[in-house]
Amino acid sequence: MTDTILVVDDDLGIQKQLKWSLTDYNIVFADDRTSAVAQLRRFEPKVVTLDLGLPPDPANASEGLKTLEEILALAPNTKVIVVTGNNDKQNALKAIDIGAYDFYQKPIDSDTIKLLVNRALNLAKLEDQNRILARTRPAMGRIIGNSDAIQTVMRRAEKIAGTDISTLLLGESGTGKEVFARSIHEHSPRKDKPFVAINCASIPENLLESELFGYEKGAFTGANKTTVGKIETAQGGTLFLDEIGDMPVGLQAKMLRFLQERVIERVGGRSEIPVDIRVICATHRDLQAMVADETFREDLFYRIGEIPINIPPLRDRDQDIILLGRTFLNEYRESFNAKAKSFSESAIKAMLAHRWPGNIRELQNKLKSAVIMAEGALIQPEDLGLAEPSEELENEILNLREVRESAESKAIRKAYQRADKNISRTAELLGVTRPTLYSLIEKYHLEDLKTGQ
Incomplete structure (x- = not known):
């Protein structure tokens, strides 16, 4: 046609x-x-x-x-x-x-x-x-990002997704550990079975054991019926233990036995129940330091961390900040039927300059507020609650003639996102011709830029 x-x-x-x-x-x-x-x-x-x-x-x-x-x-x-x-x-x-x-x-x-x-x-x-x-896109499509930092982590996650090896996701709060856990599950042979998540820090210590392992009728006051725990609920699928660093020391021994034997006993029960699940754990805490302080069992640490994955903070993901921002902007614009459709240049610079201590969760919150508060089609720094970019950032020049060879790949991605995935404008920002830019894309294996990913 x-x-x-x-x-x-x-x-x-x-x-x-x-x-x-x-x-x-x-x-x-x-x-x-x-x-x-x-x-x-x-x-x-x-x-x-x-x-x-x-x-x-x-x-x-x-x-x-x-x-x-x-x-x-x-x-x-x-x-x-x-x-x-x-x-x-x-x-x-x-x-x-x-x-x-x-x-x-x-x-x-x-x-x-x-x-x-x-x-x-x-x-x-x-x-x-x-x-x-x-x-x-397959399971890892849940994870959005083109930066070298996140691509390295994604490749690591893809390699282990097809196995049942215990995985420990490490990273600051808000970096997307549960998103990674779900992506690993959805990319695994267990994808058609349940994905059950539980936050060990959000449940009182005296209730966490029964929440995980379940309990028999009459096990304690108020136990009026036998109740299946989260571990049994995940049968055949994946159990995600978020903030496992907050698990009480007394419960850690029971968790270790379950991970080794793959059987559980409900609270108040005497029979062993076999369970076939994959376990993925996550924490923002330094477990090795906790092991040294004897607040986390060393044997459990090595059992849950057969393969650790360190998820980078948002501030280390460079232009992924803008890529994620545009993704959330499109989502919230439709949800709130808002006018805002893109970012002003000053907003982009302010986002890149911000340290994002709350990581992706902070970005989501600021974007949701900005979409509602923005007066026009372009989101401004004040809509995001961010300061105007500094003079140094305003004067930043993306020109390959002034960038050392080792930094060219990063500079190309940065210019590409700032140009809103427009190859011609990217070339203009970098101060090169389109054929030269395409040669550099081939040289640094940045083929995803050709298709606008």
């Missing part, structure tokens, strides 16, 4: 010229904001060319910018190429800040406009494919 391009322009001469230039596409027209929105809803074009000088204010860009905002609010993934006069670069840049894909200054040159449209359409199609892949 021929791709549809929407041309929004009240000049019949420009309409005819664009129709002649873009003969490979099905061209539909609109001459004002109302008809543009109607055509957008009807044809759902991936690419729109938009003249900023629209009636009833053709001498200025106000109506064109309003049309741009409305198009992106209705279809955020649409690539809009704004068309401006020779002396109207300021409004063109304002349109880019709002969310336009690119701009083109009159007079129309057929080869140039065709190249812009082809590039925009190809990018839109790649992004569509990536969204489809994201929805059908």
Whole structure:
């Protein structure tokens, strides 16, 4: 099927010229904001060319910018190429800040406009494919991130997912340990069986044993019926013990016996019950220091940590901050039917400068608040509750000629995320040509950048 391009322009001469230039596409027209929105809803074009000088204010860009905002609010993934006069670069840049894909200054040159449209359409199609892949991606697709730090951890998790080896997830609070545990489970042969999670720090010490192992009727006051514990509930599947560093020392011995023998006894019971489950543990505590202090059993530490996985804090994941931010923004925008659709440049810089002591959980909370509080289409630093970026960060230059060879891979990813996955703008930020950038992508095995992942 021929791709549809929407041309929004009240000049019949420009309409005819664009129709002649873009003969490979099905061209539909609109001459004002109302008809543009109607055509957008009807044809759902991936690419729109938009003249900023629209009636009833053709001498200025106000109506064109309003049309741009409305198009992106209705279809955020649409690539809009704004068309401006020779002396109207300021409004063109304002349109880019709002969310336009690119701009083109009159007079129309057929080869140039065709190249812009082809590039925009190809990018839109790649992004569509990536969204489809994201929805059908296997278990590790729960984990979002392109940084070297998180990719290393993901590969480690993928290798152990198909085994029953005991895994210990280490990392600060809010780094996504339960997400990793669920991903390992969903990538394992036990994926069709239960995934049962319990937070050892959230249950009072005197109740944790019965919560884990269950209890027989009459085992204690109030035990009016036999109750199955979390361990039995996970039969055939995976048990996730979060914050195991907070497990009472007295209960650690019983847990060790279960892990070694794979049998349990309910509280108040006398018969052994075999259990076939995989156990994944997690903690933000330093278990080795606790072993030295004798607040955590050494034998249990080695039993649960056959393969430890250290999950990096968000501050060490570089441009994953922006990638995660955009993911949460899209999710919350739909949930709250909000206007916000992207981040301003100052918001991106503020996010990269922030230390994120609460990690991903903090990012989620700030994004949820920002989506609700933002006045326009772009989220600002104050919406996130973050300080304006420092002068040093404002003046940061992403130029490969000034970056040491050992840092080029990091610089490319950083520029790619800041350019919102636009290869041309990434090349501009880095100060190289597109062919040079593609060569560097091949050199550093950054093939995911080609597909916009």
